[in-house]
Amino acid sequence: MSELALIIEDDEDLASIFAEALRGVGFEVEIIGDGQTAQEKLKKGIAPFLILLDMHLPYISGADLLSNIIKKDDRFAKTIVIITTADARMGEAYNEQVDFVMIKPISFVQLRDLTSRLKPKG
């Protein structure tokens, strides 16, 4: 059975590139394009194996999603959280709170290699 990876990213192109990288590794991928939808989904849906979270999102920012839901709900305790941002400074600030920080521009190969290491074998 394949693990679920949630991509929360408002840019369609980037989302599709990220999705392709993760699918290539063998994840089941779901894309969410804005903070509002992401919040609803996270509140009722099942906990994904991995969340790729953009910090700059319409309606509700990635930073808010992280601190208000993901960090507060025990369901996400085992979820691997990767945040993406273009702001190196912001990335540094979250270094301690999440599993990985990726600074944009994010390379397809880089993301694919990272996630393939994270995915459980078998």
Place this chain on the structure above:
Amino acid sequence: MKRQFDAILNVPVSDPDDARRRRLLNILLFGTIVATLLGLIAVVIDTLTRGPADAAESQATLVGIVMVTVGILVIYQINRRYSGRLAALFFLLLLTAVFSVTDTPEQLTGGRSLFLFTIPIAMSSLILAPAASFLFAALSTGVISALALSISHSINLFGAIGFFMLALVSWLSARSMEEALRELRVINANLDQVVIERTKALAESLERERIEAGRSQAILNSIADGVVVFDTNWNAMLANPSLRGMLDLPAEAIVNKNFRDLIEHPQLSPKSRGLLRAMMEHDTQPPSFRIEWGNKTLSISAAQVYDYSKDRFTNIGTVTVFRDFTREAEVEKLKSTFVAIVSHELRTPLNAILGYVEMFKEAVYGPMNEKQVNMADRIMKNTQRLLGLINDLLDQAQMEAGRLTIKMSPVRPAELLENLHGVMDQIARDKSLKLTSEIDDHLPEVLNGDGARLQQIMVNLVNNSIKFTKQGTVHVRLFCPYANKWGIEVSDTGSGIPESEIPYIFDTFRQVEGTATRVHGGFGLGLSIVKQLVNLMNGDIQVKSTLDVGSKFTITLPLVIPEESTEKWRIG
């Protein structure tokens, strides 16, 4: 009392010599009156003690005394009203006459009273004329000769010679005294002239100064910049109208007020207040800085004023110039925001392009032939270059807006080099260059710094060196020149920089010779950003370069060892 006495003695005439003689005569007249009165008292006592035996003699003496007194009063009037010389002549004649009858002819011609005649001789030089002493010497000689003849004595030749000797001495001394006085008067007159000239010169220079000050005031009043002058305690001594208009405050609110009170004004933003406080507290002022006053942005530059006196410079205050920077600040802000937004918006699609090309290259949708892979490679490289340029622009915009700050945290120099190799090795290899590096043994393993910005500095410098090196090596060295400094040195075997261009290589949007932009690409922002970052870190950057041999960039930064690691360091 003295003044009244002086009024009696002095004769108001313009000739100073005449005045002196007449005053002297008055003093002598006064003295004679006193002597006469003493004589009167002596006669009275003599008469009372000896009885009326010599009544006739006493009577004659009394008549003499009265006559002398009347004579003196008359002479005094002549001296006062008519002529000093005439009065002096009468007085001397009176004295000679009186002396001629005061004693027996024997005593007068050759005895105890001979000396009496020397008195008018000596006086005449002083109160009549210097040469008059000879006249009275002759007169006295005549008198004693006549007296001698009257009692059938021989003429006292030695006495006569004595009179003339005395006359000679009197004449010489009186003459030399008058000469000395005349010279003194000339000196005094010259002195007066000098004083007058000096006073005039002083008045003129004061007038010039007044005009100069008026001119300076006019300039100060008409310039558009606000100027305020403080003394060493930051009390405002003067403020020009432009400043009052800029701050919208009346003169009373600024002049004679302490600046520390003025900066409590509510129009001033807290940050600006801090900047102004820092300006007052530090002896060395920054070249210029900006403050927010209400909705205005003011640029401030302050300069200490020194007075050179007693062979040293003393600080006498500060001149502070305020310039209205509102419009420029708005434009700058707009530009920075524009660049920041544009750069941000450009980066996302570029990231997408990069991702898609990578997918091609990685054959996500099936394999490509060699040429296609090659093309994908080129697209990737160009996209990365574009991204680099945008990053530079963004950094530049942030630095101009003052939004780029340095955040210190523990950094491992070895890690900086590792990352540098990770990013730059491929780029060096593509140009067949060697990228080498070393770490000085003295350099601490961990130090405080802004890791991301240090990395950026190193990448930019190495990028620059690779760009201008056709063959050979680019070498990076991290070192520790002094106890409290550490440094980054990047040297290459490239084309070198002409000496004339070295002052400009850190300028924004500039490359050596202008043509370089076309050959090497880029905005020429790399070195400018390095310089600005180094400045933000309170560091210094130096360049040494020889044409066709290579260049060496040396950065020195303050060395701060993180506290935790100091402990570890000591233990280890």
